[in-house]
Amino acid sequence: MSAQTESARKPRTSRGERTRRALLNAAAEEFGEKGFQGASVSGITARAGTALGSFYTYFESKDEIFRALVRDMSAQVRGAVGPAILAAPDRLAGELAGLTAFIGFVRAHKELYRIIDEAEFVDPESYREHYRSTAEGYLTSLRSAAERGEVRADVDEVHAWAIVGMNVFLGLRYGVWSDEGDTSDVSASAFELLKNGLKPQDS
Amino acid sequence: MSAQTESARKPRTSRGERTRRALLNAAAEEFGEKGFQGASVSGITARAGTALGSFYTYFESKDEIFRALVRDMSAQVRGAVGPAILAAPDRLAGELAGLTAFIGFVRAHKELYRIIDEAEFVDPESYREHYRSTAEGYLTSLRSAAERGEVRADVDEVHAWAIVGMNVFLGLRYGVWSDEGDTSDVSASAFELLKNGLKPQDS
Amino acid sequence: MSAQTESARKPRTSRGERTRRALLNAAAEEFGEKGFQGASVSGITARAGTALGSFYTYFESKDEIFRALVRDMSAQVRGAVGPAILAAPDRLAGELAGLTAFIGFVRAHKELYRIIDEAEFVDPESYREHYRSTAEGYLTSLRSAAERGEVRADVDEVHAWAIVGMNVFLGLRYGVWSDEGDTSDVSASAFELLKNGLKPQDS
Amino acid sequence: MSAQTESARKPRTSRGERTRRALLNAAAEEFGEKGFQGASVSGITARAGTALGSFYTYFESKDEIFRALVRDMSAQVRGAVGPAILAAPDRLAGELAGLTAFIGFVRAHKELYRIIDEAEFVDPESYREHYRSTAEGYLTSLRSAAERGEVRADVDEVHAWAIVGMNVFLGLRYGVWSDEGDTSDVSASAFELLKNGLKPQDS
DNA sequence: AATGAATGAGAGTTCATTCAT
DNA sequence: GATGAATGAACTCTCATTCAT
Structure with a gap:
């Protein structure tokens, strides 16, 4: 189920797994509050407590995480x-x-x-x-x-x-x-x- | 009906009236195709065949026309x-x-x-x-x-x-x-x- | 001569013409000093004395001006x-x-x-x-x-x-x-x- | 010959020697295809089949390997x-x-x-x-x-x-x-x- | 020695809005 | 009223480099 276009960037360690999960949860909040266009990648990483660049370790783009x-x-x-x-x-x-x-x-x-x-x-x-x-x-x-x-x-x-x-x-x-x-x-x-x-x- | 925030900028001539109408029709197309954020004021004026600046003669903002x-x-x-x-x-x-x-x-x-x-x-x-x-x-x-x-x-x-x-x-x-x-x-x-x-x- | 891929953004006023020329001269300096990749659009506009955004009124991209x-x-x-x-x-x-x-x-x-x-x-x-x-x-x-x-x-x-x-x-x-x-x-x-x-x- | 800035990081094992050589060959390809700025350290390590971090075991910087x-x-x-x-x-x-x-x-x-x-x-x-x-x-x-x-x-x-x-x-x-x-x-x-x-x- | 996650400065680009003509 | 040049904040994305494991 939902196997479709998988991200090419899978975490390889458990630390990475945690970060990816934090980003997804943060994205749900951010998109829910502001909509896709109103949301910003930096808003997502701020909520997730990670650096901006870390986002791109796990997702190719704002579109992809959405x-x-x-x-x-x-x-x-x-x-x-x-x-x-x-x-x-x-x-x-x-x-x-x-x-x-x-x-x-x-x-x-x-x-x-x-x-x-x-x-x-x-x-x-x-x-x-x-x-x-x-x-x-x-x-x-x-x-x-x-x-x-x-x-x-x-x-x-x-x-x-x-x-x-x-x-x-x-x-x-x-x-x-x-x-x-x-x-x-x-x-x-x-x-x-x-x-x-x-x-x-x-x- | 719908008395809310009325535009502060009403056209005063019939030429102005036509321009305003053209902008509204163009906006329906532009917003319909691209969504609010994807649409641009310059895209609207391009469709309407008017200059960018003219937009603000009739509408206070992108939000307002929407x-x-x-x-x-x-x-x-x-x-x-x-x-x-x-x-x-x-x-x-x-x-x-x-x-x-x-x-x-x-x-x-x-x-x-x-x-x-x-x-x-x-x-x-x-x-x-x-x-x-x-x-x-x-x-x-x-x-x-x-x-x-x-x-x-x-x-x-x-x-x-x-x-x-x-x-x-x-x-x-x-x-x-x-x-x-x-x-x-x-x-x-x-x-x-x-x-x-x-x-x-x-x- | 040199009619090739013309910019889609030609100035329509003489003021625009001056700005475009200033950007080209500034670009020659900037690219000459720093090379293409080392040069930045903001460096070009700073030399030209224009705002960053003005660059894109006349050129589609850094590549194009180069x-x-x-x-x-x-x-x-x-x-x-x-x-x-x-x-x-x-x-x-x-x-x-x-x-x-x-x-x-x-x-x-x-x-x-x-x-x-x-x-x-x-x-x-x-x-x-x-x-x-x-x-x-x-x-x-x-x-x-x-x-x-x-x-x-x-x-x-x-x-x-x-x-x-x-x-x-x-x-x-x-x-x-x-x-x-x-x-x-x-x-x-x-x-x-x-x-x-x-x-x-x-x- | 050309004694200039020698790398401060010499490999100490033969395994290390192989890795360093692989990085140099990969760099020749990467720089040749994309130029210095277009090339990326991660592109070099990907070609060489090593981890990103390993690059810095052998070279101080992208400049140095170039x-x-x-x-x-x-x-x-x-x-x-x-x-x-x-x-x-x-x-x-x-x-x-x-x-x-x-x-x-x-x-x-x-x-x-x-x-x-x-x-x-x-x-x-x-x-x-x-x-x-x-x-x-x-x-x-x-x-x-x-x-x-x-x-x-x-x-x-x-x-x-x-x-x-x-x-x-x-x-x-x-x-x-x-x-x-x-x-x-x-x-x-x-x-x-x-x-x-x-x-x-x-x- | 090797790994790959994390960092964050910095780049190119967009566009709503203002304003001189 | 109309025009289009000018502005600059804001945004997405890249990547050299560091560091914990």
């Missing part, structure tokens, strides 16, 4: 949300659990959106891939749920993207922009809509 | 989608019409997403305001529809944001990233989901 | 030496006059060698072209002199390059490295060798 | 050309043999010119010394030939420099810039000029 970060966060999101879905008894319950987990993750990693959004400019490939693979995962999962009769039989790609968009915006609104309120209240309400739709409900 | 653009595009979206919704017989039908109109608008203004997304960094106020007011509009509209019995009675803010996110992502996927396929097929499918939900459907 | 300079000096040499040769009664006399003029030029432009030599690395094209065209000019001139019986009948390319090398090294030794001695003593002695050769002379 | 190289090549040239001259029956024949040997050497060591030329900036002392000692050797040799009646009686320093320049440029043109053609054709033609001069020849 790309590494995008792939990293993309993997982290999947790592946090995927298991929650899988643990649920059925697909609809999984939807509820997944959204709850996602909003929780976002609250703990408020820089996620800024980094992913900036990728649109800096690394469009990763940007599209992030959402594309998310939607594709949804679609596959929904289709097998449809076969088991857990969701409507005619689920399609449009539905998958619609759900992704829903989740992303709820994460933005109730995760990034607000810490108030219970995460599960939000996902419960969204889940109700997603399950039964907008039409007038019986009783 | 903010003006965000507000402009935000208003344009509402202007394109709102009437389509209002013309529909009821709220659910309006939803369908609105989404169709939105994807159509996006296809004609592919720079929309890049500009709005960049606003997250350059003008966070406008960015949040854009989505907040959109969601609020939805909520108001849904509530009165609920009173008329057109949609479920318990509509709330979470539902409004969920629908906004759905629309945004369908616009991204089927508007910006793809020109293929009929706009109304997409919105029909999304509408079906939104109306009846994900649960297994009768018959 | 190339402009090489072509310029190459043309200056031809401009100084060519007429002296043409004014002579015959080709052999022209050789004497040309060498004298060349050493004189070198004494007044000691930076010539350092700049031309550095071109070997920075702008190999211009470097080879400089010497190639010089040798070619010699060859053409020698051949027509041969037809008039002024020089030996079998002059060839090797002879032309030999003479160029002779002149270049005499210029280096008696022009750049030493101001002492009369220019015409040197060229007279060299001329004697060139005319009659190294073999024992009669009487 | 100076060592210039002296080395200067000696190599003399070593290749000198014997050829000495083996000739008389001075004029020696001239022919020497030029042939020189062009041959240059063809096998195309980096020679770039390295010597760069010395003009990095180590002017060695640069001037290289040519000065070459010219001086010529002059001494020519004077004793004059006493033996092998060449004209009035040979002087100017003649010596003229011949050096001739040889250098023929080496550049027919050695570095071109591998075509027979080396001895070039030197034969040059020799003819040098022996009899440019004036119209009898018969």
Whole structure:
């Protein structure tokens, strides 16, 4: 996973490993606060407590560390949300659990959106891939749920993207922009809509 | 509407008016292609066919013209989608019409997403305001529809944001990233989901 | 002459013209003293009395101004030496006059060698072209002199390059490295060798 | 010979000797390809297959290894050309043999010119010394030939420099810039000029 | 003797903004 | 109002050299 364009500059000692890790963490902070262009390499090294030049021992450029970060966060999101879905008894319950987990993750990693959004400019490939693979995962999962009769039989790609968009915006609104309120209240309400739709409900 | 920081520099002649308009159009192109930081004032004036210095006759700064653009595009979206919704017989039908109109608008203004997304960094106020007011509009509209019995009675803010996110992502996927396929097929499918939900459907 | 790769950034006002000229003169000094790599753009602008950024109004890069300079000096040499040769009664006399003029030029432009030599690395094209065209000019001139019986009948390319090398090294030794001695003593002695050769002379 | 600033860091083991030799060979390549400033110490150690830090075990600085190289090549040239001259029956024949040997050497060591030329900036002392000692050797040799009646009686320093320049440029043109053609054709033609001069020849 | 991580001064280049014409 | 030259702070990246292991 995320084996793509690996940095040509791998640390060869454990001291180097620590420095590289410090730079990545510092970069997440810096990019999260200032965006890609607003961030500076010297800002990253200052946060990491290393000399400016050390940055280039581990990363070829500002672009490269950003790309590494995008792939990293993309993997982290999947790592946090995927298991929650899988643990649920059925697909609809999984939807509820997944959204709850996602909003929780976002609250703990408020820089996620800024980094992913900036990728649109800096690394469009990763940007599209992030959402594309998310939607594709949804679609596959929904289709097998449809076969088991857990969701409507005619689920399609449009539905998958619609759900992704829903989740992303709820994460933005109730995760990034607000810490108030219970995460599960939000996902419960969204889940109700997603399950039964907008039409007038019986009783 | 959008009374915020109005430009202190209004054109006084019709020649000036044309120059200002040319700069705004050029800025939409430049920011759409390169993002806020990647865009340059000289790039904007080059596209507009004016001298570099003339820029500052009409705008105080690069930031200012960007903010003006965000507000402009935000208003344009509402202007394109709102009437389509209002013309529909009821709220659910309006939803369908609105989404169709939105994807159509996006296809004609592919720079929309890049500009709005960049606003997250350059003008966070406008960015949040854009989505907040959109969601609020939805909520108001849904509530009165609920009173008329057109949609479920318990509509709330979470539902409004969920629908906004759905629309945004369908616009991204089927508007910006793809020109293929009929706009109304997409919105029909999304509408079906939104109306009846994900649960297994009768018959 | 020297129309090659023209800078895309031509001054449009006379003030701009003056600044560009000041930068070129400053660059000749800076490159002459420190060589291409040792020279810095900020050193050039400091000598020229302009701001650092102004440099880039007129030249795209440090490389570009260097190339402009090489072509310029190459043309200056031809401009100084060519007429002296043409004014002579015959080709052999022209050789004497040309060498004298060349050493004189070198004494007044000691930076010539350092700049031309550095071109070997920075702008190999211009470097080879400089010497190639010089040798070619010699060859053409020698051949027509041969037809008039002024020089030996079998002059060839090797002879032309030999003479160029002779002149270049005499210029280096008696022009750049030493101001002492009369220019015409040197060229007279060299001329004697060139005319009659190294073999024992009669009487 | 050339006792100047000897390296303060002599290898003490045979393993060290090999490493030092590898660094010198690597430096010849690196400097020949990229020039002094373009070359990097890490480029040299990469070619030599050693760690960056090891460089400083054998050389005090980038400058020092360059100076060592210039002296080395200067000696190599003399070593290749000198014997050829000495083996000739008389001075004029020696001239022919020497030029042939020189062009041959240059063809096998195309980096020679770039390295010597760069010395003009990095180590002017060695640069001037290289040519000065070459010219001086010529002059001494020519004077004793004059006493033996092998060449004209009035040979002087100017003649010596003229011949050096001739040889250098023929080496550049027919050695570095071109591998075509027979080396001895070039030197034969040059020799003819040098022996009899440019004036119209009898018969 | 060998390694490679760390350092930081210094380079080239960009560009928002000002201002004289 | 329009023009484009001028400014200089800020930024990314390089690399000779040092030093702990």
